[in-house]
Amino acid sequence: MADTTTPMPPTLTATSETPVQTTPPLSIPPGFKLHVENTAQILLPDTADAFLNPVQEFNRDLSVACIRTWSDDMNAKRKAVWEAKLLSRKEGTAKGKGKTKRAAEDVDETDEPESKKVKIIESSTSEPANSMDVDDATVATTAAVLDPPPEKVEPIIKSEEFRPSKITILEALSATGLRSIRYAKEIPLVKYVIANDLSPAATAAMRRNVELNGLGPSTATTSGPSQPGEDLGKVRINEGDACDLMYSHRPERLRVDVVDLDPYGTAAPFIDAAVQSIKDDGLLCVTCTDMTVLASGNYPEKCFSNYGGIPTKTEYCHESALRLVLHTLSTSAARYGRFITPLLSLSIDFYVRLFVKVRTAPIEVKKAMTKTAVYHVCQSCQAFTEEPLGRIVERTNGDKVNLLYKTTPSAPSSDTCVECGGKLHVAGPMWSGPIHDPTFVKQVLEHVNENSSNYGTHARMKGMLTVASEELDTPFYFTPAKVASHFHCECPSLDDTASAILNGGYKISRSHACAGSLKSDAPQAFIHDLMRTWILDHPVRMDKIKDEASKTLLNKPIGTTADFTRHPGLEAISNKIKLVRYQVNPQPNWGPGARPDSKKKNKGGAAAE
Ligand SMILES: C[S@@+](CC[C@H](N)C(=O)[O-])C[C@H]1O[C@@H](n2cnc3c(N)ncnc32)[C@H](O)[C@@H]1O
Ligand SMILES: [Zn+2]
Known part of the structure; x- marks a missing residue:
């Protein structure tokens, strides 16, 4: 292939916070093609030695926005x-x-x-x-x-003037370096990014790309602090095992502000090292793409070995996937006297992406068991009960309040569902606390609204963040369509269902994790009564009903009659947002992408893991 002169990538709009990036004119060497994502341009070998999944642009956009917001917030507090x-x-x-x-x-x-x-x-x-x-x-x-x-x-x-802290970021699994380059260019106050990969082909690609983006020197190969007068550049490349590198950052003075894990499949093998290499109040960003393990009932043994919990085989499996990863992060951090605060946890397309703060505080570590639960899940109607692993009892002694940490009495009195008589299966243990910090999510949303032109996927970011910022804390979600299918009845609309729940005095929100879903603090019995009330006006042919669970659901008398009158509170649950929230298919055969060496087997470049 002959050298080709190529137009430059778009530059960021200059604001007081965003540095303008200028890039020299570029000629593409033979054997390479140019890939441009936002401010970064990278050379990809025609042989595709180093991994790049363009579909992950949303993940990278979101990460830039979250790290910027976290860094601004940290500096505002300081x-x-x-x-x-x-x-x-x-x-x-x-x-x-x-x-x-x-x-x-x-x-x-x-x-x-x-x-x-x-x-x-x-x-x-x-x-x-x-x-x-x-x-x-x-x-x-x-x-x-x-x-x-x-x-x-x-x-x-x-x-005296306040001088904001500069941050160090460690991207443990960097591939082409695209993400690290974007972090270095798009996040103000980045001191440097350590871009690491085990593969020599990947680090060779990183060196080319770092130089191409003017973030060199391209010869820099160390991730450690520079000596006086030495310039290691803004993106420092390290070739080695991700855990070795992170463990070398375990001593307090060598810890980094942000660790980013974006592996093939599960991030589980990297979590122990990651939670130890982050400064207090630092940010851990984690991707897992092994949704067949995390969000299906097909490999419970694999899910347990990777995440220490059993998945749910339900329509809310994507939220339980997030909670299983949070459980791993929480228990891993707890081993070292540290605890996590989830800032944003998203289920996106074929993967999950989580942003959590890590901090050392033994008293908070003690509370971790109260934010962890097992769930007893009905295999027929998907109703569940939550059984927390622990509880806190307050004992007052004069002026002093002592906190005692206790186990919980077991919840289910039988192994069958009280709603439909179906079999109950155990899921978890998994994180049962909040999965987002709404204040943080609103700050990220505000940032994206003010800087839309800086993000190629801003429409989807706004939609996802809006829904996430309004999500109820309570596990899990349901869709009226699924509940109606258990009753074999016509499906009430989202507005009908949400109105009936609000009229019943319960809270309601959407879930970012599933189109057409709702979250509520209403008990399952109320949701089923709602459907039975609906059926009074939308009758079901009982002679067609064959399965026992559906017969039981339909034959139960109505406990609380639902009121479907349109509720004014509907306006507030982002029904009107027509932004792109859920999966958009950006290219044929999309998915987690294949490892470079398996490309030949997957010609489309997108394969299930
Ligand atoms: C999914 S890719 C990373 C994509 C990248 N974060 C991005 O946004 O474009 C995963 C990378 O992890 C690297 N890798 C796998 N195991 C590793 C290990 N133990 N240590 C370091 N890198 C590893 C692979 O070589 C591969 O380049
Ligand atoms: Zn049931």
């Missing part, structure tokens, strides 16, 4: 602490408080680990030996908290 300290120092000085005591108090107020506190104090008196080791904002904060001589207080405070 700024608030910094300002409060500055103010208290001003007030303290005005009241003539002692210099030494003030400085000591301020340093102790930080929630930085002990080793870092020592480092902070040292960094204020001497240049750090290695500039990469000391967090910029912390240095600025330290400069602010150390008291100058009393007569110089006011001028120094006025000249």
Whole structure:
């Protein structure tokens, strides 16, 4: 193939936050084709040695938006602490408080680990030996908290400015480096990204691509901190095993702000290393594409070995897949005195993508068992009961409240469903707490609304994020179509069903995980009564009903009569959003994509894992 001159990729709109990226004119070497995604351009060998799945653009767009939002939020919180300290120092000085005591108090107020506190104090008196080791904002904060001589207080405070923290990102399984390149170009305040892959073909591709995007030097091969005066570039390539690399970042001073796991299939083998290599309040981003294991009843043994829980074989299997991955993250972090806070957990097309915050706090670790449950799931009507693994009992002793951690009495009194008489099967244990932080999701949504032109998949992002931000905490969801199928009746519309639930005094939301689904805190018995009330006006031919479970459901008397009058609250459950929320088929034979060496077997380039 002859060299070809190619137009440049679109540049980002210049805003105060987004740096404009300029790229020199480009000629494509023989044997390569150019792939452009947002600000990044990469060369793909015609032989397809390194893995790229263009369908994952949505995953990468979402990740850029989430990491930006998390980084902005983290800096906003640090700024608030910094300002409060500055103010208290001003007030303290005005009241003539002692210099030494003030400085000591301020340093102790930080929630930085002990080793870092020592480092902070040292960094204020001497240049750090290695500039990469000391967090910029912390240095600025330290400069602010150390008291100058009393007569110089006011001028120094006025000249102080908050310097936001720069972040380090570790992409453990990078393939072509496309994701790392986008992070380096599109996320302000990135100090550097470590792009790692085991495959020499992948790291060779990364080197080419990093250089092509002006993020070199292309010879950089180390993921560690640079020596003074040494420039390792903004994307640093490492060739090696992902776990080895992450374990090498386990010591507190070497931890990174963000770890991204985007493997073939399951992320399970990488999670133990990942939860240990992240700074406190850092962000862990995880993809799993093994939905045949996570979201079907076909491989319970595999799901248990990878995630420590059993999946559900139901229409809500995509939400239970998310909860199984969260369970793995939670229990893995707990082993090291750390806990997770899910920020956003999405089931998308053929994979799940989760963003969780990781923090060290033994008291929160104790609560993990109360956010974990097994579910008893009916194989016929899919009704379920939740059985938490633990509970907290408060004991008051004078002014003191002690928390006791207890097991729970077993919930089901029989092995058959109270609704239809079907067989109950156990699923889990899995995460039973919230799967998103609505405040965070709304912040990401706001960011995407303000920067739509920066994201090729912004329409779908807005739709997914809108639904996720409104989702009820409660597990799981259902579709009126599925429930109606158990009754063999005509299906009530979403609006009819939602109105009846709201009129019954229960809450309702959509679920991002399934088109046409609803989430509610209404008991299953109420949903079934709703369907029985519906059937009064939409009769069922009983002589056609063959299966016992359906006969039982239909023959039960109505406990609570449902009211289908249109409820004004419907407006609030994003019924009117006509944005792209669910799966859009972007190319023929799409899916998780195949490993490079199996490409020949899957000519379409998209194969089930
Ligand atoms: C799905 S691809 C990554 C795609 C990439 N994150 C993106 O957004 O384009 C998975 C990559 O993981 C690499 N890999 C598999 N096992 C690994 C391991 N143990 N350590 C490091 N890399 C590994 C493979 O070589 C492959 O390039
Ligand atoms: Zn049942």
